[in-house]
Amino acid sequence: MRWRDVGLGTLATLVIWQLLAWAINRPVFPPPVQVLPLFFQQLGGALGVHLLISAARVVAAILVAMAIAVPAGLGLGQIRSLNRLFAPLIYIVYPIPKIVFLPVILVLVGSGDDSKVLLVGMILFFQMLVVVRDQAAQLRPEMIASVRSMGAGRRALFRFVYLPACIPAVITALRISIGTAIAVLFIAETYATNAGLGYYIVVESWGALRYADMYAGVLAMSLLGLALYFLVDWLDRRLCPWREGSV
Amino acid sequence: MIQVDAVTFAYPNGTRIFERFSWQVARGEAWSVIGPSGCGKTTLLNLLAGLSRPQEGRIVIDGHALRRPRPRTGLILQDYGLLPWATIRANVALGLEIRAFYGPDGVHAPRDEVLDDKDERVRHWMTRLGIHHLANHYPHQVSGGQRQRAAIARTLALRPDVLLMDEPFGALDALTRQDLMQLTMQLRREQGLTMVIVTHSIEEALYLGERVLVLTQPPHRVATVVPNPYVGDPSCRHEATFLELCRQLRELMGENAGEMA
Numbered sequence: 001m002r003w004r005d006v007g008l009g010t011l012a013t014l015v016i017w018q019l020l021a022w023a024i025n026r027p028v029f030p031p032p033v034q035v036l037p038l039f040f041q042q043l044g045g046a047l048g049v050h051l052l053i054s055a056a057r058v059v060a061a062i063l064v065a066m067a068i069a070v071p072a073g074l075g076l077g078q079i080r081s082l083n084r085l086f087a088p089l090i091y092i093v094y095p096i097p098k099i100v101f102l103p104v105i106l107v108l109v110g111s112g113d114d115s116k117v118l119l120v121g122m123i124l125f126f127q128m129l130v131v132v133r134d135q136a137a138q139l140r141p142e143m144i145a146s147v148r149s150m151g152a153g154r155r156a157l158f159r160f161v162y163l164p165a166c167i168p169a170v171i172t173a174l175r176i177s178i179g180t181a182i183a184v185l186f187i188a189e190t191y192a193t194n195a196g197l198g199y200y201i202v203v204e205s206w207g208a209l210r211y212a213d214m215y216a217g218v219l220a221m222s223l224l225g226l227a228l229y230f231l232v233d234w235l236d237r238r239l240c241p242w243r244e245g246s247v
Numbered sequence: 248m249i250q251v252d253a254v255t256f257a258y259p260n261g262t263r264i265f266e267r268f269s270w271q272v273a274r275g276e277a278w279s280v281i282g283p284s285g286c287g288k289t290t291l292l293n294l295l296a297g298l299s300r301p302q303e304g305r306i307v308i309d310g311h312a313l314r315r316p317r318p319r320t321g322l323i324l325q326d327y328g329l330l331p332w333a334t335i336r337a338n339v340a341l342g343l344e345i346r347a348f349y350g351p352d353g354v355h356a357p358r359d360e361v362l363d364d365k366d367e368r369v370r371h372w373m374t375r376l377g378i379h380h381l382a383n384h385y386p387h388q389v390s391g392g393q394r395q396r397a398a399i400a401r402t403l404a405l406r407p408d409v410l411l412m413d414e415p416f417g418a419l420d421a422l423t424r425q426d427l428m429q430l431t432m433q434l435r436r437e438q439g440l441t442m443v444i445v446t447h448s449i450e451e452a453l454y455l456g457e458r459v460l461v462l463t464q465p466p467h468r469v470a471t472v473v474p475n476p477y478v479g480d481p482s483c484r485h486e487a488t489f490l491e492l493c494r495q496l497r498e499l500m501g502e503n504a505g506e507m508a
Contacts, residue, residue, distance in 0.1 A: 142324050146398075149296050149322035150342040150405065151355040160345060164332050242332050242385040 006226070030212045039216035047213075050200040051220045054189065057113060057196065058181060058228065061120035066170060069128035073169070074162050076129070077136025090129065098122045099184050102191065111192035119188050120181045128173040135169035136162065168240045174232050182225050197221050248274040248409065248441045249295060254304035256294060263466040264290045267304065270460065270470040277435060277442045277478065279456025281449065283500060286462040288445040292413050295443060296322045308409060318346075318357045321407035325414040328398050329386040335397050336382040340369045342405040372400035376430075392423035399427075403434065410435070412444040416451065425481075428454050432479045449496050453477055453489075461499045471499060 014032050021031035042048070076083045098119060105115045139161065147161055189198025201217035204210075236243065249272035257263040264287040272278055280288050293299040294306060297316040306313040308320065316322075329338045337344075343365045346356035373379040376396040381389050386397070395415060402410065415431075416424040432455065435442050444455050452459050457478045461471040473496060483489045 142326070143328055143330065145293070145296075145298050146322055146324050146328035147330075147341070147345075148298060149316045149320070149411075150345050150401075151316055151318050151349070152345045153349075153355055156345045156348050156355070159348065160341065161330065164330070168332075240332065242334075242387075 028211055030215060035212050035215040035219065038212050039219050042213065042216050043220070046204075047200060047216055047220055050195060050197050050217070051224060053195045054185060054197040054221075055224055055227075057116045058120060058178075058185060058224070060113075060117045061124055061181065061185075062174065064117060064121040065124035065128055069125045069173075070132055070166055070170065073129045073132025074136045074166060077133040077139070078162075083133065083137070090126070094126050094130065098126075099187055102188060106192060116185060116188045116193070116196070120185050123181050123184055124173070124177050127177040128170055131169040131173040131176075132166045135166055139165055168236075168243060171232060171236045171240065175229070175236075178225065178228050178232065182221065182228075186221065197224065248272055248276070248309060249443070250307040251294075252305050252307060254294065254301040254306060256290065256299065256301045257466075265294075265301070266466040266468050268467050268470065269304075272441060272443060274441055275439055277432075277455060277457045278444070278460060279452035279458075279475075280443060280445045280460045280462060281447065281452040281496065281500065282462030283464075284447060287465045287467060288447075288462055289413055291462070292322070292411050292443065292445050295409075296320060296411055298322075315354070317409075318355065318360075318405070319407050320409040320411060321402035321405060323395075323398050323402055323410070323412045323415050325417050326391070326394065329394055329401075331386055334383050334385055335378055335389065335393075336369060336373065338386065338397050339373055339378075339400045339404060340365065342401055343368065346405070368404050369400075372404045373397075375403075375434075376400040390423075391419050392427060395419065395427060396430075399431070399434070403438065406438075408439070408441060410440045410442045412442070414446055415444065417446070417448070424451075431455065449493050452496070453492065454479065454481065459496065461496065463500060473499070 014036075017032050021029050039047070043051070076086055101122065102115075102119060105118055109115050109118055144157065144161060147157060152160060185196070186198040186201070189196035190202040193199050194203075197217055197220055201214050201221070205214035205217055249270075251268060251270040253267045253269055254265050255263075255267055256265045280291060282288050290299065294301060295308075295313075297306075297313045297320070300314070308317055311317075330341065333341065343362060346360055347362050347365065349355040351358050351360040370379070373382060376399055378389075378393055378396045378400065381393060381397075386394050389397075398415075412431075416427055419427065428451065431442075434440070442455075444451075446452050446455075453475050455478065456475055459473045459475050461473060463471075473492070475492065477483050477489055477492065
């Protein structure tokens with residue numbers, strides 16, 4: 001994705017939005033000329049705070065998921081017996097929409113930030129686990145043997161082989177799951193909280209029939225997603241230069 | 248230099264590959280190990296590299312019993328040995344980076360290793376192997392022969408005294424293979440390496456090995472050794488005595504195989 005493409009896409013979205021708003025002509029669908037000024041004004045105030053809180057929750061979820069999924073995926077990918085044991089379990093839990101655990105999570109860890117991070121983290125965790133595991137399983141035994149023959153023990157293997165091998169897997173998993181993660185975060189933020197974009201959109205704006213504010217919140221959410229995609233792309237170029245052109 | 252001492256090795260599934268097998272390689276010798284696929288050639292190389300441990304007996308290299316990969320032994324495999332995410336330069340530097348990572352601890356790296364000239368050594372070996380211009384390429388961007396040159400550069404940058412090679416030229420076209428075999432012989436002389444090269448090709452075995460160890464169907468109990476006066480000499484390829492030697496090797500491989508089956 002290039003900046004120019006993003007600019008064109010934004011412009012097209014705004015034009016279509018404006019046309020639709022004219023056609024529908026109802027308070028529930030305000031035009032961008034009304035929403036945009038409000039968005040920029042709010043961004044410096046309450047909306048900005050909610051955006052930062054949501055962003056922090058997603059980033060925390062990414063870090064937590066990564067910290068557990070990477071070692072677990074590496075272990076499953078390299079130790080066959082371990083994978084035989086856990087693979088069925090993973091495939092049973094993997095397709096369950098993690099949002100169904102929200103009530104359980106709310107009861108168990110409370111309604112604070114932890115519950116949101118845990119829920120989003122769970123989605124990212126399974127995605128990463130599966131991709132990292134498959135990546136680790138693909139590492140040729142010949143390659144590992146030849147690195148070991150150069151004197152590499154477990155620590156050096158981790159540093160020079162396993163770690164770099166699973167970075168692209170983690171990035172791919174992030175790219176796949178960021179959309180779902182934000183969608184689920186949105187739902188989680190509409191329950192039992194007073195911060196975050198979900199709360200801002202549903203409780204503060206929609207609940208109070210402030211439609212323009214609601215759309216400002218939606219814009220902020222889209223901005224969050226876009227920023228994360230750009231972050232992932234940037235990480236990909238920085239950390240995996242050998243994949244140049246493959247993305 | 249290498250002493251295989253009454254070694255017994257079996258895979259966990261019970262397949263016995265070696266039974267009280269003994270074999271010696273003198274310092275500076277070049278050996279080929281030849282045999283059909285599944286005969287245990289690679290197993291032997293893994294044992295010599297310290298990647299597998301024998302159940303009985305021991306392997307002594309340069310006076311020390313082998314317990315783990317030995318820093319001064321270099322191992323080159325057919326393919327897949329390079330890290331796909333690292334440039335050719337980073338791949339050639341890998342062994343030195345691993346040594347720098349552990350420091351000269353005598354276990355993962357020789358105790359007398361000095362790594363001040365790391366970059367210089369990497370540059371030297373890339374130039375020597377003719378891959379300097381590919382330093383910033385990734386393995387998938389260069390040819391099979393160039394990848395193998397990178398693997399050789401990476402190994403020689405570690406200043407080995409023993410070089411083990413497993414079908415190193417099997418995946419290459421005939422011209423590149425000839426080229427690399429010649430280069431290997433040159434480098435072996437230059438560096439005074441003790442070399443063991445595993446192959447299933449009689450031609451390769453006779454080009455690279457002063458002596459040929461013939462393996463047939465496992466389990467192996469005695470070493471069948473054929474001396475080879477034609478090492479490194481492609482000019483005699485059509486002489487009757489050379490062809491006779493080829494026939495003899497083929498017979499050794501085939502005959503014993505038939506006996507076991």
